[in-house]
Structures are given as structure tokens and as C-alpha cells.
Amino acid sequence: MKHTTRLLDIIERSLNGPMMDEEDFNDQHVTQGLARVVKEFDITVSQDQIINQDDALADRVWEAAVAFLSECGVYCQTTNRVIQFSKKEIIDILKYAPDTVIVGQGTDAVQEYARSVEDSRRPLLMGSSIGTPIEDEYFVPVMISYIQEPEVDVTMAPTLTNIYGYDIRTRSPLEIISSWREVELTLEAMRRAGRPGMAFTGVGSSISDVGQLSADGPGGLRRTDLHTFGIVSELKTSFEILNKLTHILQRDGVVDPYANPIYGGLGGGMDGQAVLITAAMIALNVVFMATCVGTSPTHPFNFNDTGKELLIPTSLSFQAIARNSKLMSNLTNTAVGGPGTKTLLYECIASTVMMTVSGGSRILGPRPATGTVTGHFTGLEARFTGELLTAAAKLDRNKAEEIVQKAYAKYEADLTTQPYGKHFKDVYDLKTIQPTKEWLDMYEEVKNEAAGWGLSFD
Amino acid sequence: MPSQYDTLEKAILSGDQESGVSEAVKLLEGGQDPVLLFTECIEPLLEDVGEKFSRLEIFLPEMVNASKVVKAVHETAKPYLKNEEDDVSKGKIIIATVSGDLHDIGKNIVKAMLEVNGYDIQDLGVDVPTQTIVKQAKEFDADIIALSALMLPSLPFVKDVVEFMEGNQKVKVIVGGGPVSQEWADEAGTDGYGNNAIDAVALVKDILGA
Numbered sequence: 001m002k003h004t005t006r007l008l009d010i011i012e013r014s015l016n017g018p019m020m021d022e023e024d025f026n027d028q029h030v031t032q033g034l035a036r037v038v039k040e041f042d043i044t045v046s047q048d049q050i051i052n053q054d055d056a057l058a059d060r061v062w063e064a065a066v067a068f069l070s071e072c073g074v075y076c077q078t079t080n081r082v083i084q085f086s087k088k089e090i091i092d093i094l095k096y097a098p099d100t101v102i103v104g105q106g107t108d109a110v111q112e113y114a115r116s117v118e119d120s121r122r123p124l125l126m127g128s129s130i131g132t133p134i135e136d137e138y139f140v141p142v143m144i145s146y147i148q149e150p151e152v153d154v155t156m157a158p159t160l161t162n163i164y165g166y167d168i169r170t171r172s173p174l175e176i177i178s179s180w181r182e183v184e185l186t187l188e189a190m191r192r193a194g195r196p197g198m199a200f201t202g203v204g205s206s207i208s209d210v211g212q213l214s215a216d217g218p219g220g221l222r223r224t225d226l227h228t229f230g231i232v233s234e235l236k237t238s239f240e241i242l243n244k245l246t247h248i249l250q251r252d253g254v255v256d257p258y259a260n261p262i263y264g265g266l267g268g269g270m271d272g273q274a275v276l277i278t279a280a281m282i283a284l285n286v287v288f289m290a291t292c293v294g295t296s297p298t299h300p301f302n303f304n305d306t307g308k309e310l311l312i313p314t315s316l317s318f319q320a321i322a323r324n325s326k327l328m329s330n331l332t333n334t335a336v337g338g339p340g341t342k343t344l345l346y347e348c349i350a351s352t353v354m355m356t357v358s359g360g361s362r363i364l365g366p367r368p369a370t371g372t373v374t375g376h377f378t379g380l381e382a383r384f385t386g387e388l389l390t391a392a393a394k395l396d397r398n399k400a401e402e403i404v405q406k407a408y409a410k411y412e413a414d415l416t417t418q419p420y421g422k423h424f425k426d427v428y429d430l431k432t433i434q435p436t437k438e439w440l441d442m443y444e445e446v447k448n449e450a451a452g453w454g455l456s457f458d
Numbered sequence: 459m460p461s462q463y464d465t466l467e468k469a470i471l472s473g474d475q476e477s478g479v480s481e482a483v484k485l486l487e488g489g490q491d492p493v494l495l496f497t498e499c500i501e502p503l504l505e506d507v508g509e510k511f512s513r514l515e516i517f518l519p520e521m522v523n524a525s526k527v528v529k530a531v532h533e534t535a536k537p538y539l540k541n542e543e544d545d546v547s548k549g550k551i552i553i554a555t556v557s558g559d560l561h562d563i564g565k566n567i568v569k570a571m572l573e574v575n576g577y578d579i580q581d582l583g584v585d586v587p588t589q590t591i592v593k594q595a596k597e598f599d600a601d602i603i604a605l606s607a608l609m610l611p612s613l614p615f616v617k618d619v620v621e622f623m624e625g626n627q628k629v630k631v632i633v634g635g636g637p638v639s640q641e642w643a644d645e646a647g648t649d650g651y652g653n654n655a656i657d658a659v660a661l662v663k664d665i666l667g668a
Contacts, residue, residue, distance in 0.1 A: 170559070302656075
């Protein structure tokens with residue numbers, strides 16, 4: 001087993017760190033702590049420019065995030081204690097963070113790597129819509145629609161709406177059955193699409209430790225797959241989450257967690273949000289021993305991350321990480337638009353271009369229709385995202401800003417109306433697993449438009 | 459708003475509990491009608507705070523702090539109320555994230571929005587067992603049970619609460635959260651669904667008529 005000493009140290013801190021009330025942690029550690037560092041490090045985020053062009057600001061966000069995390073720590077809800085690491089400890093741990101990892105098997109294996117700002121190497125694409133509900137009968141076809149796309153490097157599973165007709169109930173035998181079903185169906189889709197060794201992240205259908213870990217072993221999630229879990233916003237954990245981490249480490253698996261700060265929540269506006277996203281991703285490595293660190297910062301009412309108030313701090317945060325560490329960062333593009341809408345495709349442009357030039361290592365999704373509408377996700381938007389990754393890697397931040405602003409203007413008005421689009425079965429031919437002409441034409445139209453803005457798809 | 463409330467308004471908006479309470483005492487000792495204090499000053503002010511948050515012109519910490527000042531002022535004003543029915547709470551609500559789900563920010567946003575709109579809230583936290591929700595709703599004499607469920611496998615626990623409360627005409631069960639839709643909420647037998655915190659306030663106003 002790797003990292004036993006580090007894991008025991010984290011457990012020790014969760015058992016013996018300073019004890020405090022959770023509300024006090026929210027107020028004194030998170031909100032007040034962020035306000036303090038935003039002022040101290042002079043973090044003033046542009047209200048309009050989406051892609052950060054100011055390297056000094058990105059570096060200050062990094063400094064602020066490290067200072068904030070060292071004072072704030074991560075709250076363990078099980079023990080009511082704060083897991084804290086000093087600034088020196090954080091910096092020392094980050095020195096040894098992995099900057100590359102190979103996932104998957106055989107000819108389907110791919111390498112993920114840390115990227116720099118304006119890096120000309122293409123980030124990876126994790127295609128599919130994690131956590132989005134899907135009926136059992138459409139699970140394999142929709143997953144094939146992603147895995148068959150050459151642009152998709154790795155994948156992840158959606159969530160079954162029910163298991164053999166039963167509601168899935170957390171911490172119950174039904175959750176364990178559904179976890180296994182999710183893995184079985186994903187592996188079947190990979191075999192049928194001819195990419196059996198492709199890595200995928202899981203287990204999405206399960207939220208409890210027992211549900212997730214049951215299908216993470218022989219016959220289930222493989223050591224070469226990515227093993228995900230979310231921490232609780234903001235900066236919180238529990239033994240249930242640490243149990244998942246412990247099991248992944250016992251299996252020598254790739255630790256692939258995420259943290260999704262809520263905009264307008266404890267971190268306040270964009271200034272605090274930029275620091276909070278950065279700190280949360282640092283915490284994923286320092287406290288949760290992540291191989292790769294992920295985020296999908298969330299709007300409190302629209303539940304997406306494609307509005308300016310989220311794109312702006314995300315760009316800054318990814319640049320802060322890329323310029324000051326070797327962490328492999330990833331973003332889930334959570335869009336309001338659904339399949340069969342141009343909105344979704346414009347959101348793909350904004351999010352993918354922003355993340356690529358800002359130094360992210362991998363994009364997940366997109367997750368259309370905020371990831372909440374059953375069956376509203378398809379492989380075609382992932383194909384487009386993959387093409388955008390390649391095209392965006394040729395851009396500098398100036399040109400990227402120009403393109404992203406054009407795309408944003410196309411969907412800004414839709415952020416509150418939320419055109420959720422259509423179910424997979426209504427925009428794909430289920431026999432051939434190919435997009436309908438209408439959906440394909442829409443994609444071609446937007447792609448041509450984006451090419452006219454300066455994205456090179458050659 | 460009448461100018462005698464300027465200092466109190468400032469205290470509420472800046473989250474200054476000490477100043478808010480001392481100003482309330484000053485006003486009440488000076489003969490201020492406690493009911494008017496709420497209807498003329500605090501209620502419109504909090505409504506404005508809620509609206510500003512719904513436009514994200516202010517953020518959760520400011521809204522929570524304003525709400526904390528008002529709670530303290532409310533406690534201070536209680537001895538000055540001539541009749542118990544003058545108490546200003548518009549209704550009692552139990553709020554909780556259901557069993558198996560640890561998400562709390564969405565619930566906390568809804569809670570803060572309801573508080574600034576004048577409802578009396580008891581927050582049971584996250585990962586709350588069905589039995590606890592039901593028991594606490596009875597003890598608190600709640601008008602509404604507001605449930606948050608962010609993950610698909612936690613939804614059956616909402617149905618359990620609905621089933622437990624069947625036959626209880628007084629308490630309404632409402633639900634919100636990522637995987638929930640109006641259709642699901644209807645099927646589950648809940649009394650209402652809110653897509654977000656703004657919807658939740660409108661829904662509660664609709665149910666309680668206040």
C-alpha cells in the first residue's frame with residue numbers, strides 16, 4: 001500500500017485536531033478567513049474579462065489560497081475537528097504531488113499530465129455526464145455514444161434512475177446492487193465500442209462508502225481506472241469520505257476527487273470564489289491525497305458553471321494552480337443547455353477554451369441540462385468538446401478571450417431560461433447509435449461559426 | 459422607511475448584533491410599538507435583503523448575519539409585546555438534508571432565505587434520519603417540513619417522510635435539490651417543490667398564505 005504514513009497522519013489529525021462547532025467553522029474559518037486573505041493579497045477580480053490575463057494576480061490568488069487553507073483547514077463532520085496543515089507542510093506536500101499519471105489498460109491507456117498556462121498540448125477529455133440520471137435500457141447505448149468517439153480519452157458513468165425497478169436507496173443493499181450494475185454496464189459499453197481498456201471513473205450511482213467500495217475491486221472498478229469521490233462544500237469531510245480514500249489507497253488506485261464550491265455561498269463573490277476554488281483543489285491533494293484534482297464550481301440558483309461569475313474565478317484559479325504547482329487539475333463543464341440546443345454547444349466553447357488556455361489537464365463532460373435531467377446527454381457534445389480542446393491548445397489567452405466572449409454572448413440570455421433540450425433517444429438513432437440529422441446539423445453549424453471566430457479544427 | 463430606524467437598519471445590514479440589540483432596546487424603551495418595529499422596519503428590510511441575494515448582489519454570509527441580528531432583536535422585543543399573537547413569526551419550518559446525504563450549503567441558503575422572510579426555522583442539519591425529522595416536526599409544532607436531497611439515492615428518504623406524515627393535515631412536506639423535479643415531487647406525494655431557494659420562499663408563502 002502506498003502512502004500509509006500520510007494516510008495515518010491525516011486520520012490522526014481528524015481525530016485530534018482542534019474541535020469546533022460546524023457553524024463556527026463556516027463563519028470564522030471559511031467566510032472570515034477568505035475575507036481576510038482577499039484583502040491581504042489584494043484579490044480584485046475583473047468583472048467582465050473571462051480569461052485572466054494577469055499573471056501577478058494569478059500568483060497572488062495562489063499565495064492567498066495557501067495562506068487561507070493553512071488557517072482554515074478541512075472540517076471533519078464525524079469528529080467535529082479541523083484537519084489542519086501549516087503553510088510549510090502544504091508547500092512540502094505539494095512538492096511531491098504527481099505531475100503525470102497513466103490510466104487505462106493496453107492500447108486504450110492514456111497519459112494525463114500537468115499543463116501550463118497556454119500549454120500547446122491538448123488536455124484529456126473525460127466524456128459522459130457524471131451523476132446524471134439514466135434509465136437502465138439507455139445506459140449502454142448512451143455510453144457507447146461517448147466511448148466510440150475517438151476524441152474521448154477516458155469516461156465516467158451516469159447514475160441509474162432505479163435498479164431492477166426499485167428506487168436506489170443509499171446505505172442499502174440496493175445501492176450495492178446498483179453500484180455493481182453501473183460498473184457492469186460501463187464495462188459492457190466499452191467492450192461493445194471496442195475500447196475495453198479505457199479508464200473510467202466511478203462509482204457514480206452510489207454516495208455511501210459501502211455502496212461505492214463494494215464495486216471497487218475484482219470484477220468491478222479496476223486499479224487502472226480513476227476512483228472518484230466528492231468532498232462536502234465548503235472544505236468538509238467525514239469518515240465516510242475518508243473510508244473511500246483509504247480503500248482506494250489500499251487498492252493502489254488513482255485518487256480522483258472533486259470539490260465544488262458554491263458561488264455566493266460562504267466564499268461570497270468572485271474574489272473569494274477564486275481563492276476558494278484554488279484552496280479546495282490544493283486541499284484535495286494535501287488532505288485527500290489526490291492524484292488529480294477536480295472542480296465544478298456551482299451557481300446557487302442555476303446550478304451550472306458556465307456563467308461569467310463562475311468562468312472568471314475558475315480561469316483565475318486554474319492559472320494560479322498551473323503557474324505555481326504541478327497539480328493535474330480538471331473541470332466539469334456543467335451547462336444549462338441540453339442536447340439538441342445550440343446553447344449547450346456555445347457553453348462547450350466558452351468552458352473548454354477557458355479551461356484549456358488556463359492550464360487545466362482534463363475536462364469532464366459536458367454535463368448538459370445541469371446534470372439533473374434524465375437522459376439529457378449525448379456523445380456528440382463530447383465530440384465537439386474534444387475538437388475544441390485541440391483547437392484551443394493553439395490559442396493564447398488574448399485570442400481565447402475574444403472567442404469566449406463571442407460564445408458567451410450567444411448563450412448569456414439562456415442561463416436563466418435553461419433550455420434543457422432533448423433526451424438521448426430523441427437526438428440519436430438507437431440502432432446505429434449516431435446523432436440524428438437535426439442534432440448533427442446544429443453541431444456543424446456552430447462548429448463552422450466557431451471556426452470563423454478563429455478556432456482551427458484542422 | 460421612517461428615519462428613526464436608520465441606526466437599526468445600518469446594524470442589520472452590516473450584521474452588527476450588538477448595535478442592533480442596543481438600538482432596539484433604545485427604541486422600545488422610548489415607547490416604540492414592537493409590532494410596528496417589525497412591520498415598518500425589519501420586514502421590508504429583510505425582504506430587500508432576500509431580493510438582493512436572489513440577484514446575487516449580496517452573498518450568503520451577509521444574509522445570514524442580517525438574519526442573526528434580527529433574531530437577536532426579536533428575542534429582545536418579546537418582553538415588550540402586549541399579546542402573544544403579536545409575535546411576528548409567519549410560520550414554523552423544520553429544515554433538513556435527508557438521510558444519506560451530507561450536502562448542506564443548498565439547505566443553508568434556503569434556510570437563510572426563509573429566515574430573512576420572517577419564518578421561524580429549526581435546522582436539523584444533514585444526513586438526518588426520517589424518524590428524527592418526524593419527531594422534531596411534532597415537538598417544534600412545525601407548519602412545514604422542508605427537505606433537501608442532492609443525490610438520487612437519497613430521494614427514497616423523502617418518500618419515507620411523506621409516508622410518515624400521511625394523515626397529518628397540519629404539516630406540509632416540501633422538497634428541493636438537484637435530482638428532484640416537480641413531476642417527482644408530485645409522484646412522491648409531497649405538498650410542494652422548489653427548484654431553488656427563491657422558489658422555496660415563494661412556495662412557503664403560498665402554502666402558509668404569509
